[in-house]
Amino acid sequence: GQQVMQIPQYQHVQEGEDFTTYCNSSTTLSNIQWYKQRPGGHPVFLIQLVKSGEVKKQKRLTFQFGEAKKNSSLHITATQTTDVGTYFCAGREWDMRFGAGTRLTVKP
Amino acid sequence: DTAVSQTPKYLVTQMGNDKSIKCEQNLGHDTMYWYKQDSKKFLKIMFSYNNKELIINETVPNRFSPKSPDKAHLNLHINSLELGDSAVYFCASSRTGTGGNEQFFGPGTRLTVL
Numbered sequence: 001g002q003q004v005m006q007i008p009q010y011q012h013v014q015e016g017e018d019f020t021t022y023c024n025s026s027t028t029l030s031n032i033q034w035y036k037q038r039p040g041g042h043p044v045f046l047i048q049l050v051k052s053g054e055v056k057k058q059k060r061l062t063f064q065f066g067e068a069k070k071n072s073s074l075h076i077t078a079t080q081t082t083d084v085g086t087y088f089c090a091g092r093e094w095d096m097r098f099g100a101g102t103r104l105t106v107k108p
Numbered sequence: 109d110t111a112v113s114q115t116p117k118y119l120v121t122q123m124g125n126d127k128s129i130k131c132e133q134n135l136g137h138d139t140m141y142w143y144k145q146d147s148k149k150f151l152k153i154m155f156s157y158n159n160k161e162l163i164i165n166e167t168v169p170n171r172f173s174p175k176s177p178d179k180a181h182l183n184l185h186i187n188s189l190e191l192g193d194s195a196v197y198f199c200a201s202s203r204t205g206t207g208g209n210e211q212f213f214g215p216g217t218r219l220t221v222l
Contacts, residue, residue, distance in 0.1 A: 033210060033211075035211075037149075041215075042198055042213040042214065042215055042216050043151065043198070043200075043211075043213045044213070045210035045211065045212070048209075048210060086149050088151060090211075095153075095156065095163075095164055096153075096211070097153070098143075098151045098152075098153070100148075100149075100150055101149050101150070101151065103149065
């Protein structure tokens with residue numbers, strides 16, 4: 001069945017360091033979405049990638065969709081304490097499936 | 109205005125009880141979802157409704173029964189609650205589209221079964 005794997009499960013960084021989370025699918029995806037969930041909050045949509053090899057940026061966040069449309073990454077440059085939270089990818093084959101999430105903690 | 113609302117926000121109950129969680133969206137979306145998020149933060153889809161019709165029904169015990177009286181509402185009724193049902197339940201909605209559309213999540217309902 002459709003599965004979306006996400007690594008790492010946890011990441012602890014010093015403020016100012018970079019952070020990357022990776023998402024991999026066993027099947028080709030029609031699109032991939034990224035969400036952020038702050039502690040105690042609910043998932044909030046960040047971005048959607050549709051095209052093979054697509055790269056999108058939101059300030060310090062860079063999102064990539066692989067050429068084969070089976071993997072994606074989210075990279076944060078120079079993390080800040082406001083980046084703390086769990087980042088989820090969600091890939092669509094027949095329907096949207098969420099990865100397990102990467103929980104990011106940032107030490108000031 | 110709240111886009112996706114859920115009630116109650118917290119629910120504490122005894123094993124064996126029956127409880128309901130309500131969800132409403134005012135975004136005009138035609139697809140709604142229920143997710144369960146456990147203590148490890150795994151976000152697992154339970155049900156998806158499109159125009160009041162059940163689209164996705166994952167391997168969820170039949171003690172869980174969703175009901176969609178109209179496109180703006182998707183309620184979740186749980187019978188004979190068990191300890192393992194303790195989790196945060198999120199409702200979400202989205203537009204329907206082959207390209208996939210962003211999901212708007214409600215604030216969540218934290219269910220604790222004692």
